[in-house]
Amino acid sequence: MFFFVKFFFAKTNFTFIGCINMQNALVWFRNDLRIHDHEPLSKAINISDNVLGVYCFDPRDYVLLPAGFPKTGSLRAKFIIDCVAELKNKLQQLGSDLLVYVGKPEDIIPQLCVDLSINEIYYHREVAPEERHVEDELENMLFKHKVILSGFWGHTLFHLEDLPFPVKRIPELFTDFRKSIERESTIRACIDAPQSISPITPIPFTQLPCLEQLGLSEIAVDKRSVLDFKGGENEGLERLKDYLWTKNLLKNYKETRNEMLGANYSTKFSAWLAMGCLSPRKIYEEVSRYENTQIKNDSTYWLIFELMWRDYFRFIMLKHGNAMFKPGGIQDLNVKWKKNHDLFELWRIGKTGFPLVDANMQELLLTGYMSNRGRQNVASFLTKNLGINWQLGAYWFQSQLIDYDVYSNYGNWNYAAGIGNDARGFRYFNIIKQATQYDSNGDYVRYWLPGLAKISGVRVHQPYALQSNELLDVDFELTRDYWHPIVDLEKSVKENERIFNAALKNN
Ligand SMILES: Cc1cc2nc3c(=O)[nH]c(=O)nc-3n(C[C@H](O)[C@H](O)[C@H](O)COP(=O)(O)OP(=O)(O)OC[C@H]3O[C@@H](n4cnc5c(N)ncnc54)[C@H](O)[C@@H]3O)c2cc1C
Numbered sequence: 001m002f003f004f005v006k007f008f009f010a011k012t013n014f015t016f017i018g019c020i021n022m023q024n025a026l027v028w029f030r031n032d033l034r035i036h037d038h039e040p041l042s043k044a045i046n047i048s049d050n051v052l053g054v055y056c057f058d059p060r061d062y063v064l065l066p067a068g069f070p071k072t073g074s075l076r077a078k079f080i081i082d083c084v085a086e087l088k089n090k091l092q093q094l095g096s097d098l099l100v101y102v103g104k105p106e107d108i109i110p111q112l113c114v115d116l117s118i119n120e121i122y123y124h125r126e127v128a129p130e131e132r133h134v135e136d137e138l139e140n141m142l143f144k145h146k147v148i149l150s151g152f153w154g155h156t157l158f159h160l161e162d163l164p165f166p167v168k169r170i171p172e173l174f175t176d177f178r179k180s181i182e183r184e185s186t187i188r189a190c191i192d193a194p195q196s197i198s199p200i201t202p203i204p205f206t207q208l209p210c211l212e213q214l215g216l217s218e219i220a221v222d223k224r225s226v227l228d229f230k231g232g233e234n235e236g237l238e239r240l241k242d243y244l245w246t247k248n249l250l251k252n253y254k255e256t257r258n259e260m261l262g263a264n265y266s267t268k269f270s271a272w273l274a275m276g277c278l279s280p281r282k283i284y285e286e287v288s289r290y291e292n293t294q295i296k297n298d299s300t301y302w303l304i305f306e307l308m309w310r311d312y313f314r315f316i317m318l319k320h321g322n323a324m325f326k327p328g329g330i331q332d333l334n335v336k337w338k339k340n341h342d343l344f345e346l347w348r349i350g351k352t353g354f355p356l357v358d359a360n361m362q363e364l365l366l367t368g369y370m371s372n373r374g375r376q377n378v379a380s381f382l383t384k385n386l387g388i389n390w391q392l393g394a395y396w397f398q399s400q401l402i403d404y405d406v407y408s409n410y411g412n413w414n415y416a417a418g419i420g421n422d423a424r425g426f427r428y429f430n431i432i433k434q435a436t437q438y439d440s441n442g443d444y445v446r447y448w449l450p451g452l453a454k455i456s457g458v459r460v461h462q463p464y465a466l467q468s469n470e471l472l473d474v475d476f477e478l479t480r481d482y483w484h485p486i487v488d489l490e491k492s493v494k495e496n497e498r499i500f501n502a503a504l505k506n507n
Pocket of ligand 1: 416
């Protein structure tokens, strides 16, 4: 292949026509499974002659967590496989392909560089320690092969380089962070999806793994799920279109976002955001268009506000690193967390005897999703009523959530356990008060706990407090779990507050 290459000498400047190698680039996809607003993909196509994508199902993501459950449970693994399948399809339609392997990127990619004469790798940089370790390992391996690794920032609404403060000075309070970026930063425009890609040839034949190859087995999602979550960029973009335009739901988001029942009280964008099928900047662009053509109100702002929370946890991990995973969290607070396995197990499978907690935990167990209101309540119950180590809760969420995102999960758990950067002492959710406020007729609880179906209205939130004459219609066997809840709500909060305050005092 002939190229025009310009050589600049001391005083002369001439054009040389010679025979040099093609520039072959690989785009390493991770949690960025899309083609829109993808800087590494766009840069690779602009700079190199031929481009292929690669995705590795890293066996380290499919091991067991310290608590004994799979790091990636079947529900999320299925979602990821669908995302990868769709990306492969899209790249094929553009003329290229996504090579898919089960293996460590630092083993697979250097070998591909040799086999396919690859000069450069483009990818989105991550922040969490394990993900960064993989990048470091890959860089070490590629150095030997003289292949350039080009990493880009790209998961957030606000670009790292556009923050008005250096990483070390990222505010510890979300409100300070938000006000600063709102005042001093702007959001970059989305990058267009490519129209075509010239591939590296011959393209190796690769296939997607099935769940068994990842050490998992198929689980059917409960048909009561809020949505039929299907992985992939098209599905993410379709949900965006549906929520904003077809169903016109955004205008009421702020009023409905704390509900728990149904597809439409909140956006449900999280799983597609977590796997990178949706770019937050794409959402921002659509919200701006909605504001210009439909309505601009508190609700349209609030969606962007929530996306700033998402950004915040990623930036906070960039600042604090590994501390977010430790029992004492970012504050390094030595709380004497309990390790009561039996109580934890009752929480995990939704058998605490408190219908609000149990309904939410059943929803998570059977569908891989739970509302934000639900997550806050069950996290508070685990840490403030049961006094159990928050890490166990975070592990279960990590295993089970289809929208698991390391930053949002560990950031929110730090916050809920009171050991995060933005902690405000011992704060807890009053489960009964929350239940009567956010499930004011008990419909959510009855939806997930059919055993309680015959207890009408708000009484369903405290079946253990009902008088025998109120239970005439109720099937005793079906409701047995609810006569003896596992803790006394008030006493347990007081006890755990003492433990927490003792840790604060000794800090
Ligand atoms: C203990 C706990 C663990 C959580 N773990 C995760 C997780 O692993 N992955 C995850 O995406 N979210 C997590 N969240 C945040 C939040 O509950 C979910 O993002 C939200 O419920 C997803 O539903 P949605 O897309 O309909 O949200 P919407 O209300 O429609 O919000 C829109 C988007 O804003 C972002 N967002 C909203 N609330 C938060 C928040 N509190 N923190 C960070 N981002 C937010 C999400 O990207 C979400 O998709 C967690 C919250 C708690 C309390």
